[in-house]
Amino acid sequence: MIVSFIQRAVMQGIPLLYGSTGEIITEKGGHLNLGIPGIMYVGAISGVIGAFLYEQSAETVNPILAVIIPLLSSMLGSLLMGLIYCVLTITLHSNQNVTGLALTTFGVGFGNFFGGSLIKLTNSDTPSIALVETSKCFKTPLPFAEKLGWVGELFFSYSFLAYAAIIIAIVVSIFFNRTRKGLHLRAIGENPATADAAGINVDRYKYISTCIGSIIAGLGGLYYVMDYADGIWSNNAFGDRGWLAIALVIFAVWRPNVSILGSILFGGLLIAYNYIQNLSFEQQELIKMMPYVVTILVLIVISMRNKKENQPPASLGLSYFREER
Amino acid sequence: MGTPAIELKNITKTFGPIVANKDVCLTVNKGEILSILGENGSGKTTLMNMISGIYFPDHGQIFINGEEVLIRSPKDAFKYKIGMIHQHFKLVDVFSATENIVLGLKDDGKYNLKASEKKIREITAQYGFELEPSKKIHEMSVSEKQTVEIIKVLYRGADILILDEPTAVLTPQETKKLFAVLRKMRDSGKAIIIITHKLHEVLSLSDRVSVLRKGEYIGTVNTAETSESELTEMMVGKKIELNIERTKVEETPDRLEIRKISCVNREGITLLNNISFTAKAGEILGIAGIAGSGQRELLESIAGLQKLNSGEILYHNPTTGYTENLRDKSPVKIKELGVRLSFVPEDRLGMGLVGNMDIIDNMLLRSYRRGKSAFLERKKPKDLANKIIEELEVVTPSAKTPVRRLSGGNVQKVLVGREIASSPTVLMVAYPVRGLDINSSYLIYNLLNKQKENGVAVIFVGEDLDVLIELCDRIMVINSGKITGIVDAENTTKEEIGLLMTKNDGGESHE
Numbered sequence A: 001m002i003v004s005f006i007q008r009a010v011m012q013g014i015p016l017l018y019g020s021t022g023e024i025i026t027e028k029g030g031h032l033n034l035g036i037p038g039i040m041y042v043g044a045i046s047g048v049i050g051a052f053l054y055e056q057s058a059e060t061v062n063p064i065l066a067v068i069i070p071l072l073s074s075m076l077g078s079l080l081m082g083l084i085y086c087v088l089t090i091t092l093h094s095n096q097n098v099t100g101l102a103l104t105t106f107g108v109g110f111g112n113f114f115g116g117s118l119i120k121l122t123n124s125d126t127p128s129i130a131l132v133e134t135s136k137c138f139k140t141p142l143p144f145a146e147k148l149g150w151v152g153e154l155f156f157s158y159s160f161l162a163y164a165a166i167i168i169a170i171v172v173s174i175f176f177n178r179t180r181k182g183l184h185l186r187a188i189g190e191n192p193a194t195a196d197a198a199g200i201n202v203d204r205y206k207y208i209s210t211c212i213g214s215i216i217a218g219l220g221g222l223y224y225v226m227d228y229a230d231g232i233w234s235n236n237a238f239g240d241r242g243w244l245a246i247a248l249v250i251f252a253v254w255r256p257n258v259s260i261l262g263s264i265l266f267g268g269l270l271i272a273y274n275y276i277q278n279l280s281f282e283q284q285e286l287i288k289m290m291p292y293v294v295t296i297l298v299l300i301v302i303s304m305r306n307k308k309e310n311q312p313p314a315s316l317g318l319s320y321f322r323e324e325r
Numbered sequence B: 001m002g003t004p005a006i007e008l009k010n011i012t013k014t015f016g017p018i019v020a021n022k023d024v025c026l027t028v029n030k031g032e033i034l035s036i037l038g039e040n041g042s043g044k045t046t047l048m049n050m051i052s053g054i055y056f057p058d059h060g061q062i063f064i065n066g067e068e069v070l071i072r073s074p075k076d077a078f079k080y081k082i083g084m085i086h087q088h089f090k091l092v093d094v095f096s097a098t099e100n101i102v103l104g105l106k107d108d109g110k111y112n113l114k115a116s117e118k119k120i121r122e123i124t125a126q127y128g129f130e131l132e133p134s135k136k137i138h139e140m141s142v143s144e145k146q147t148v149e150i151i152k153v154l155y156r157g158a159d160i161l162i163l164d165e166p167t168a169v170l171t172p173q174e175t176k177k178l179f180a181v182l183r184k185m186r187d188s189g190k191a192i193i194i195i196t197h198k199l200h201e202v203l204s205l206s207d208r209v210s211v212l213r214k215g216e217y218i219g220t221v222n223t224a225e226t227s228e229s230e231l232t233e234m235m236v237g238k239k240i241e242l243n244i245e246r247t248k249v250e251e252t253p254d255r256l257e258i259r260k261i262s263c264v265n266r267e268g269i270t271l272l273n274n275i276s277f278t279a280k281a282g283e284i285l286g287i288a289g290i291a292g293s294g295q296r297e298l299l300e301s302i303a304g305l306q307k308l309n310s311g312e313i314l315y316h317n318p319t320t321g322y323t324e325n326l327r328d329k330s331p332v333k334i335k336e337l338g339v340r341l342s343f344v345p346e347d348r349l350g351m352g353l354v355g356n357m358d359i360i361d362n363m364l365l366r367s368y369r370r371g372k373s374a375f376l377e378r379k380k381p382k383d384l385a386n387k388i389i390e391e392l393e394v395v396t397p398s399a400k401t402p403v404r405r406l407s408g409g410n411v412q413k414v415l416v417g418r419e420i421a422s423s424p425t426v427l428m429v430a431y432p433v434r435g436l437d438i439n440s441s442y443l444i445y446n447l448l449n450k451q452k453e454n455g456v457a458v459i460f461v462g463e464d465l466d467v468l469i470e471l472c473d474r475i476m477v478i479n480s481g482k483i484t485g486i487v488d489a490e491n492t493t494k495e496e497i498g499l500l501m502t503k504n505d506g507g508e509s510h511e
Helices: A002-028 A036-057 A063-091 A096-122 A132-138 A145-155 A160-178 A180-190 A192-197 A202-228 A241-251 A256-275 A281-288 A290-305 B044-051 B074-079 B097-102 B113-127 B142-155 B172-187 B199-205 B228-236 B295-303 B331-336 B348-352 B359-367 B379-391 B408-421 B438-453 B465-471 B494-502
Strands: B004-015 B018-029 B032-037 B059-064 B067-069 B082-085 B160-164 B191-196 B208-213 B216-222 B254-264 B270-280 B283-288 B310-316 B323-325 B341-344 B426-430 B457-461 B474-479 B482-488
Touching: A002 A036, A002 A145, A002 A160, A002 A180, A002 A202, A002 A241, A002 A256, A036 A063, A036 A096, A036 A132, A036 A202, A036 A241, A063 A096, A063 A132, A063 A202, A132 A202, A160 A180, A160 A202, A160 A256, A180 A192, A180 A202, A180 B097, A192 A202, A202 A241, A241 A256, A241 A290, A256 A281, A256 A290, B004 B044, B018 B032, B018 B044, B018 B191, B018 B208, B032 B044, B032 B172, B032 B199, B032 B228, B044 B082, B044 B160, B044 B191, B074 B082, B082 B142, B097 B113, B097 B142, B113 B142, B113 B172, B142 B160, B142 B172, B172 B191, B172 B199, B191 B199, B199 B228, B208 B228, B216 B228, B228 B494, B254 B295, B254 B457, B270 B283, B270 B295, B270 B310, B270 B457, B270 B482, B283 B438, B283 B465, B283 B494, B295 B341, B295 B426, B295 B457, B331 B341, B341 B408, B348 B408, B359 B379, B359 B408, B379 B408, B408 B426, B408 B438, B426 B438, B438 B457, B438 B465, B465 B494, B474 B494, B482 B494
Parallel strands: B018 B216, B032 B191, B032 B208, B082 B160, B160 B191, B283 B457, B283 B474, B341 B426, B426 B457
Antiparallel strands: B004 B018, B004 B059, B059 B067, B208 B216, B254 B270, B254 B310, B310 B323, B474 B482
16 A cells, blocks of 8 residues: 555656756746746647547557657647747746746647547547557556566556656756756856856857756656556646646755655645545645645745755846846 | 056047047056056946956057957957956855856866866965855855955966956955955066055055046056155046035024944944034035945935944924934834935935836825825825926926936936925935036036025035035045045135045054
8 A cells, every 4th residue: 555655656746846857947047937837738738639640640559659759749849838938038038927827828728729629539428538559658667567576566667757757857956066057057047147247158048948948847747648647638637736846846945856755745745635544525625735835834944044055046037138237 | 577468559438428438548567566546437447348348449459468459258358368356246146166266167178176176276375365165155255255256267367357446345454465465466477457446555556557537548657656645636637617606504503413323234344434423404515435435324324224333313303493313213203203304315216216107106205195085195296296397397208207218317307306395404415416417417506505595404425526515515525434524615625535535544554
């Protein structure tokens, strides 16, 4: 039971980990992208569209193509969303909060529109699309997992996207702390004028970091549909995972490696109500609130300790015009 | 000494109609410290910004090691081994010294903070700096931050160093240390330019001094062959007749009495040091001093915006005859006491007016408390706005134009007009004519004179000594938060004020 709880918690946590890693990269460059929920949603529906078209057109499903096509279409969808955000906030200096919120609204609408259209195309009885074949390809577990008993179930039973999420988070952590480019990106998020004076191309860094962040976040959406939901898309099933991912950024104090553990904790808190006996409906809802409560507590603690290293990047949310020096 | 490291010939730079630098010629030799001396707004920083690639000169040539060069960007300046240490540090707070120093470098091989740290330690040992490379910037004192800035340019191999008022933020002990380091750098063959307006520093540190006044190059002298009075004269120049009328008011009772006020900021730096003076009704008291000598803090403490550590601010109320102590009272409290205080701050759109609101709404900011109903009373502010526009000749499409869109002079007229309209007994103005053309300036002078005739105690913080001498009755000179003298405007000279402004307030030797 404990093993299956942790397993489910990890699977709940992975989309959040993708979202928060993406958001951390973006925020380290000084941009608060509140469009992440929308971008994750678009990442999911883009993958679904890719998979749907492939499943419809192919006679037999080639497992490699069945993975690569949804993967690429998902990445393309979230990249485009990221580009919209970049053009608006970096080039045109529009307000980041407003742009992000608009993007979230747009992304959810976009997803529901195409989701609904696909559901109509399939003429199915339930309001959902089932991409079972594709999901199977995504969910191929490691071959030796079953032989290792509970150890295998706990550590090796996940799909490749789950391991990718953890590897990406670790790589991003190393990038921030051990590379010159990481140093430059952090400098931009803290003090773009200083970075500019040091000869760093601020806008280019911001574009690249925001777009890469969007792509990573979008993969969280794809993981949700293909792995967690077994390839079944129904409108709005993704829920508020995007917002949880943003909360996780704060919880992890802008560190992707902390975010790995944080995501599993959040995942566990999200499903805890299923594992506690005899809960009333109200109590269940209260327990579902836990990740947000924990985030607020973390915010209170880091504000009270007021340690400079744990604060958000200093110029987060501010546009940078060189002329305003 | 002898071989020139950098030579400027006939450098001219204009910003619109304002000439910031006109035909400036300078030479700095290798192994030499050159001071550039001048008052505020004399074009020192503009000139240095042209050397470091932030501005591009309109005319003139720059030679480095005898070859003519074009410096179009800070990158070009790096290439010619020019490094500038700005007055405002460009550092990332949460980074360590090392991370800040290597920021933006590309040609340094592998990213290896350990190796960079080693190189930094070599530099600090060579010149005698004190710095821990792994310390975070936000844990550092101002002088340590400055050290990081200096090492940053040395790390990039700069041979020509420009320091913009490096001692403005330092304690005397830190200044001494800095000077020792600068001398070491000079001895190792670097060319150093230091911008300052502190005469004693010029005399103790530099080999030669170049003086600028109002953007024009006045001359260069060898430090060994000059004196404070010669330099002061070069700096302030001859007196100019301005023909501002000065009326004498018969009765001048004491209105505001400042007794021994002192104030220390969060970093422990003294902003106001034991200041005592009296402002009289029917008199304009001028305050002169180098920018940042405590003028702002002085006015703000009277207005109730600055906490004091000691002293008293006494107000003699002409209607009730009572004396009130205004110290540490909020502006609202001060108003409730019946003190009619008006303050035209230096930062017009930050503290004085709200840029996005129109003229009428800005009038409301001072009167909104007066209304009795839940709704705003808009009629009177509207009349007042129109009156100010008419009387002060404010150029604006209408009273409904956001203040932000008016020109500097018109913004100032709106602000001064509003403050005067509340018929104050004490009127404090800080740099009221900054950025204004001649006509607008005279309009403001006349307004101040009229207030004085009406028995208002006017406190005028200004930067143009000619204006101060012609307009004010008495002039108080402050230097680093201390009064260095109060002189009678009719019997003083620019040289006397200039000397007081830069006077080293005794005791501290800078070697």
